[in-house]
Amino acid sequence: MNRAELFSQIQKKSSFLCVGLDPDLAKIPSHLKNEADPIYSFCKQIIEETADFAVAYKPNIAFFEALGPKGWETLQKVLECMPKDVFSIADAKRGDIGNTSKLYAKAFFESMDFDSITVAPYMGKDSVTPFLEFDNKWVILLALTSNIGSQDFQLIEDANGKPLFKSVLEKSQEWGTPDNLMYVVGATRGELIGEVRKSAPDHFFLVPGVGAQGGSLSEVAKYGMNSTCGLLVNSSRGIIYASTEKDFAKVARQEAKKLQIEMKDLMDQYL
């Protein structure tokens, strides 16, 4: 999916919602556990019920990887049951030396057909660029994450007072463009999203940390929205585990719809 198509979906659904799929056997409704592939059934129903309000889905690869070889079959099935007009994100946080990153890229972009993958920047250019060599595929590079540990290294300032996350933003714009490179920007710090937006005015940001992790959607929109929206705001647990009863998918739909309504207001206000 290219940038124009993504923005078109955002406008069509009046939503920039990404639903994070973190399917944990210990947390999914117990009635699903008798099914042949409970994780698949769970994800499929979540996707079906929320697709009117979400423009992107983000399977967290760890949750599938933890299930062994079968988990990868499940992941493939989950990817295939997504509507064709949504943007798919493999939240894998991969990154290794060139020839190895190329294999990760093939795994997620060729063997599977994800639109994008999250990538860690620590190893620099040759760990990132192999992912950028696929038409209409995207790297979503970690810039400023929403977890506590983000403060350990991402905020370290260089001799000129530039924090590491800004170096990542600046340097990586030599490798990719707003048409194949997005950034992960945590929502727990609204004013910092504004900082990031200054460094990357045209790029899309994938914003985790709204909901369970405590970020505010209106702050994100205020500081982060650009003329093509430029935001994909993720909610995982707040949607997929809103109910753990038989009605889980319907309740997920309601929660997604709530966020979409908020998003529509914010798009009317800032877009």
Add this chain to the structure above:
Amino acid sequence: MNRAELFSQIQKKSSFLCVGLDPDLAKIPSHLKNEADPIYSFCKQIIEETADFAVAYKPNIAFFEALGPKGWETLQKVLECMPKDVFSIADAKRGDIGNTSKLYAKAFFESMDFDSITVAPYMGKDSVTPFLEFDNKWVILLALTSNIGSQDFQLIEDANGKPLFKSVLEKSQEWGTPDNLMYVVGATRGELIGEVRKSAPDHFFLVPGVGAQGGSLSEVAKYGMNSTCGLLVNSSRGIIYASTEKDFAKVARQEAKKLQIEMKDLMDQYL
């Protein structure tokens, strides 16, 4: 495997060689391609022939992941065919927020039984510590890598002139000890290994970049060895693809033996 056991193996074999398993269908000997699982056959024969000279094996997870669900079954079989007295490294470069890292840890330490996993530091403490909560399991944290891109961020100096990789070394020593934390330290820059050794006198270093990537073994030993060796030096392509004919495993054995003989000399000199 604990640190004493690892050092004991190093002494027993007079070797600190790690064999990197990067099994690429396009590169393995063609006669293997008729076998039911060519990648497994390749790795198994490499392991069998080199085990006298290697103390560790490092499957590069991307090469297995790129094969889809079947690749994970192959990885499990490869892990199981390693002798019990070698140190196994899942070269996966994982790292995500706490609850997700915990799942990656379970995947590699419980579902599979790797001794260690390589982890990327960018997301900080809560992305690393979940891997440190397993008895006799190890994190091998990226500090200073051997690829060109290592210069993009790892060498950025803070206001006090401290490069990022040193901040990673210092901060992470608050999270783990020399008994559960190692570092990836690239071999392409001997003098920098000495710098890292000053910051982490007791920790083991996993040193890639000897051989195909151009590092010098004697420089690594000179700058990096400590009183319990403190080094695992990896060679991948230089061993596993030394021959692509039917004799590949025997030639791999010869290459591993050559390195082991060099290593014995260096251990005699510096240990």
